[in-house]
Structures are given as structure tokens and as C-alpha cells.
Amino acid sequence: MSDQRLPTDNDLWHCMSETMRSVILPTIDDPWAKIALIRLIGLAEYAPRRGDDPTKQRTRDLAGCVDALVAKFKPLQQTLPADWPGEGATTVLDFCSKLLTDAVGDDSAQSQAVRDELKPLLLRQLDEELAVTSPLIVSFAGGLNERK
Amino acid sequence: MSANDINDYIQPLNGYFSDKLGQEARVTQLNRLAEGHSREMLHCFVETDDQQLQYVLRVEQDGIFGTSSAEEFRIMGALHKLDFPVARVLWLETGKDLLGEPFFVMEYVDGEPEFPVGETLNEFLSVLSRLHNLDWQKAGIEFDLKPSNVNEATHMQIDRWANIYRSASSLPIPLLEEGAAWLHHHAPTDGPFGIVHGDPGPGNLVHQNGKILALTDFEFCHLGHPFEDFVFCADMRGPRSLPTEGWIELYSDQLGVRLTEEEWHYWQIFNLFKGACANTTSLTVFCGGKNPAPNLAIVGTAIHQSFLRQLSGLIG
Numbered sequence: 001m002s003d004q005r006l007p008t009d010n011d012l013w014h015c016m017s018e019t020m021r022s023v024i025l026p027t028i029d030d031p032w033a034k035i036a037l038i039r040l041i042g043l044a045e046y047a048p049r050r051g052d053d054p055t056k057q058r059t060r061d062l063a064g065c066v067d068a069l070v071a072k073f074k075p076l077q078q079t080l081p082a083d084w085p086g087e088g089a090t091t092v093l094d095f096c097s098k099l100l101t102d103a104v105g106d107d108s109a110q111s112q113a114v115r116d117e118l119k120p121l122l123l124r125q126l127d128e129e130l131a132v133t134s135p136l137i138v139s140f141a142g143g144l145n146e147r148k
Numbered sequence: 149m150s151a152n153d154i155n156d157y158i159q160p161l162n163g164y165f166s167d168k169l170g171q172e173a174r175v176t177q178l179n180r181l182a183e184g185h186s187r188e189m190l191h192c193f194v195e196t197d198d199q200q201l202q203y204v205l206r207v208e209q210d211g212i213f214g215t216s217s218a219e220e221f222r223i224m225g226a227l228h229k230l231d232f233p234v235a236r237v238l239w240l241e242t243g244k245d246l247l248g249e250p251f252f253v254m255e256y257v258d259g260e261p262e263f264p265v266g267e268t269l270n271e272f273l274s275v276l277s278r279l280h281n282l283d284w285q286k287a288g289i290e291f292d293l294k295p296s297n298v299n300e301a302t303h304m305q306i307d308r309w310a311n312i313y314r315s316a317s318s319l320p321i322p323l324l325e326e327g328a329a330w331l332h333h334h335a336p337t338d339g340p341f342g343i344v345h346g347d348p349g350p351g352n353l354v355h356q357n358g359k360i361l362a363l364t365d366f367e368f369c370h371l372g373h374p375f376e377d378f379v380f381c382a383d384m385r386g387p388r389s390l391p392t393e394g395w396i397e398l399y400s401d402q403l404g405v406r407l408t409e410e411e412w413h414y415w416q417i418f419n420l421f422k423g424a425c426a427n428t429t430s431l432t433v434f435c436g437g438k439n440p441a442p443n444l445a446i447v448g449t450a451i452h453q454s455f456l457r458q459l460s461g462l463i464g
Contacts, residue, residue: 032180039442089319096322101329119460122323126457136450140443 010048017044021144035142042139045148049132058125059089062096065121069099073110096122154178154190157205160246165194168239168253172196182351185430185447186213186367191256202256204235208249210433212444213426214312215367218242219292221252223369226289230282233275235354235362257362259354263388267358273402275353275360276381280342280374289343291371298341301372306331306421313425316432323460327421330463334414336373344372349385368422375407379415384423413462420459427452 007015020041028034063085070076076099085092099118103111135145158175165173177193181204188207193200208217221240228236235254242250264272284291293308295301310328313321345352346368354362382395390398399405407415431448433439 032183035183036442039446043442043445093320093322097320097325100322100326104326104329105333119323119326123457123460126323126453126460130450130453130457133450133453136446137454140446140451 013044013048017041020044038142038144039136039139042136042145045145046133046136051132054125054128055089059085059092061121061125062118063092065118066092066095066099069110069113069117072113076110154180154188157190157247161192161205164246169194169196169201173201183443184365185209185443186215186426187217187365192253203238204254204256205251206254207247207251210249210438212429212433213367214315214429216292217250217252217367220366220369222290223366224254226287227279227282227366230287232279232282233360233362234366235364257354259356259361263350264353264355265389268355268360269389269398270402271358271360272349272353272355273398275363276345276348276377277374277403279345279363280340280377282343284343284371291369293370295371298339298373299335299337301341301370302335302418303332305370305372306335306418309422309425313428316428321428321456323456324421324424327417327424327456327459327463331414331418331421336411336414340374341371342374344370344374344376346370346377347380347385348377349381350388351385373415375411375415376418378405378407379412380419383416384419417459417462420455420462424452424455424459427455 020037025034025037025041028037066080066085070080079098081091081095083091084095096118099114100122103114138145155178158178161175161178162173165175173194173196175192176195177191179191181189181191184206186209188205188209190205190207192203192205194203195201206217206220218240221237224234224237227234235257237252237254240250240252241247244250282289293301293304295304306328310324313324345363345366347365348363352363352365353360354364378395378399382392382399386392386395396407399407427447429448430444431452434441434444434448
């Protein structure tokens with residue numbers, strides 16, 4: 001059970017978005033201030049939805065996908081960076097970039113495998129991100145999202 | 149100085165306008181004219197002893213979108229000399245001493261606030277086509293990038309936007325790198341070559357009584373393939389006035405321009421790539437604390453990701 005003596009971050013975000021929605025927004029006539037506030041409400045509702053930073057897990061998943069490709073296409077072993085998969089995400093994302101760009105305009109089995117296996121994983125990760133951020137597009141255009 | 153405190157500009161601008169006009173001048177009002185994510189557009193009312201003047205200030209915002217006021221000022225000035233419908237630019241300040249950001253001043257052009265419809269769109273297309281077909285060399289218009297043909301121009305623009313994203317982003321974005329490679333691989337080898345506005349359409353023009361008084365927002369202007377503008381307008385800005393299909397019909401009926409499916413596909417991907425790259429700069433400014441405006445957080449996250457998703461889907 002959480003400590004009930006203190007509000008959670010989610011409680012505080014909820015307080016901010018609800019107060020902005022129901023108390024402040026109805027009083028604002030200035031169109032610039034109004035759209036800024038609507039976007040702020042969007043951000044206050046986005047912040048608690050984000051959860052933990054998924055970068056480490058996503059980097060591990062990408063490295064795993066690349067390892068599987070390397071196991072299938074031995075010549076790729078020669079092109080892996082010496083420090084693969086390296087610290088942080090840079091080495092993995094750099095190598096994923098190289099695989100994808102090398103595959104452009106190339107019909108080899110290896111390039112097809114990159115398009116069939118690595119790209120869908122990158123797209124899934126992007127879709128996961130968009131599932132959380134996309135309500136912000138409504139806020140950006142000046143609309144209020146439905147309360148969740 | 150952030151986007152949220154424009155009244156802080158008034159004091160320094162009093163001295164600035166006094167200096168430029170050679171007499172005591174006072175800024176009596178400063179209003180946001182339009183929402184710009186990379187530039188503030190401010191409508192400035194200035195009073196001297198014998199005149200009431202109106203100007204527009206276009207103020208950079210921490211290098212968002214990686215474009216230059218100096219080039220924009222130069223291009224607009226040259227176009228104005230050719231009697232092209234564009235506001236007359238007056239003064240350029242490349243330093244940050246006065247307002248904390250480079251800016252330039254232009255004359256105010258008054259128009260109707262609604263998005264254009266009907267005959268005004270035909271007029272707009274005539275103006276846009278005139279821009280595409282201008283003899284920039286004869287007119288002496290200087291661009292920062294100087295390609296010699298459309299193929300070179302396209303590669304230069306892809307590199308330009310890729311480098312802007314690479315400078316702004318702390319991590320590589322593989323799907324964006326794939327986009328750059330795909331665009332290079334499929335770049336047009338020939339075709340029309342001219343001045344491209346880069347952000348044309350409703351919202352970036354001033355019109356009145358069916359006439360186009362000015363095209364605005366030349367920060368993305370460059371030499372390249374006019375199809376970039378046609379697809380951008382129909383897909384991105386244009387639907388405020390007319391559905392995409394309507395624009396396609398208009399291009400065909402009025403200008404005799406008909407893009408093949410492949411051409412449309414290419415320039416759609418190009419424009420999404422350009423947008424996805426440019427949007428990364430917003431997050432840098434936001435996260436660095438230089439400008440904590442909510443629009444920058446959204447442009448750098450959801451809007452960037454949405455563009456990236458669309459372009460990756462189109463590449464297939």
C-alpha cells in the first residue's frame with residue numbers, strides 16, 4: 001500500500017489538468033493563451049501516461065533482432081562494431097541505421113530480412129510511443145481530449 | 149527571451165525604431181500575428197510625432213527548424229524588387245543583443261483573416277507558379293545552397309535536413325536514416341528546377357478581394373523541384389481551403405501540371421522527411437530549457453513521431 005500521507009505524482013498531474021480544464025480554461029478569452037493552456041493540459045495528461053523510460057528495453061530488443069540477423073547472415077559479423085552492443089543506445093541505433101540504409105534499393109536476402117524483421121520491430125516501438133503521445137496531436141490543434 | 153513575454157520587447161524596440169526612423173518613436177502595441185513555431189510573427193504599432201506606422205517583426209526562436217533569417221531576408225528583398233507579391237523587408241538584425249534572437253522587420257500587409265477559397269486559390273497558384281519559374285540567376289537571388297540542377301538540389305536538401313536532425317537529436321533515428329537513404333536512391337534525375345517556397349499554402353499568404361497581396365514565411369525557400377511545393381500544399385497546408393483531390397484538379401486544370409503516382413509518392417515522403425527532421429530541433433530547444441513553450445514539446449514528440457510513422461509506412 002502506498003503512503004497515503006503524500007499525493008503521488010499522478011495525483012498531482014490529475015490535479016493540474018483538472019484545474020486547468022474546469023477552473024482556468026473557461027475564464028480565458030485570449031486565443032494565444034487559450035491554445036497554450038489546452039496544449040499544457042495535453043502535456044499534463046501525457047506526463048503520467050508515459051511510464052518508465054523504455055529505451056533500455058527497446059535497445060535490448062533491437063540488439064536481439066540484430067544478433068538474430070547476424071546469425072543468419074554471417075558476413076554481417078564483419079560489420080558489427082567492435083564494442084557491440086556497446087553502452088547505452090547509440091551503438092545499437094547506429095548499426096540499425098546502417099542495416100536499414102544499406103538495404104535500400106538492395107533485393108538480396110539479407111536486405112529483405114532487414115526489412116522483414118528489423119524494420120517491423122522499429123515500427124512497433126514507434127507505434128508504442130505514438131499510442132502514448134498521439135492525444136497530444138489533438139491538443140496541438142486546440143482540442144481537448146476526452147478524460148480518461 | 150521566450151515566446152511568452154513579448155511585452156519585454158517593447159522597451160528595446162522603442163530605441164530601435166527611433167534609431168531606424170531618425171526620430172523619436174514609441175511602440176504603442178505589439179500583438180502576435182500568427183502562430184509560428186520557428187519564428188514569432190509580431191504585429192508592431194509604432195508612433196512618431198507625425199506618423200502612425202505598422203510593421204511586422206519576424207523573430208527567430210533558438211534556431212528551431214535550423215533555418216536562417218539572413219537568407220529569408222535576402223530572398224524576400226530580391227523578390228520584392230521583382231514586384232513579386234511579398235512584404236517589403238526593411239531591416240535585418242543578425243545579433244541577439246536587442247531581442248535575444250536575430251530578427252528582421254518588414255512592412256505590414258493587411259488582408260482578410262479567413263483561409264482563401266474559390267478564385268483566390270487560382271490566383272494563389274498563378275503566384276506560386278510564377279515563383280517556380282522566376283529566373284533567379286538573372287534576378288541575382290542568392291541562396292545559401294547553390295545546386296546546378298534538380299538532381300543535385302534534391303540531394304542537397306535531403307542532406308540539409310538529415311544534418312539538421314543529426315545535430316539536434318541525441319540519438320540516431322534509424323527510420324529517419326532509412327528515409328534519407330530512400331530519398332537519395334529515388335531522387336529525380338531531371339525535371340523542372342526553380343525556386344521552391346518550401347511551406348506554401350493557406351496560412352502562409354495574405355489575400356484580399358481575390359488578390360494575393362503577399363506570400364509569407366520564406367524560411368524554407370530554396371532551389372529545387374517545384375513538385376515539392378505542389379505536394380506540400382495539397383497534402384499539408386492546402387486542406388484548410390480545399391481537399392487534396394481538389395488541389396490535384398486545380399494543378400491540372402490551371403497549370404497543366406499532372407504528377408505521376410511515383411512523383412506524388414516521392415514528394416510526399418520528401419515533405420514528411422523534411423518535417424520529421426525539422427521537428428527534432430523543437431525538442432532540443434524545449435529540453436535545453438531555452439524555451440519551455442508547450443507547442444515545442446508537442447512538435448518534438450507527437451508531431452515528429454507522426455511524420456516519421458507516415459513516411460516509414462509510405463516507404464514500405
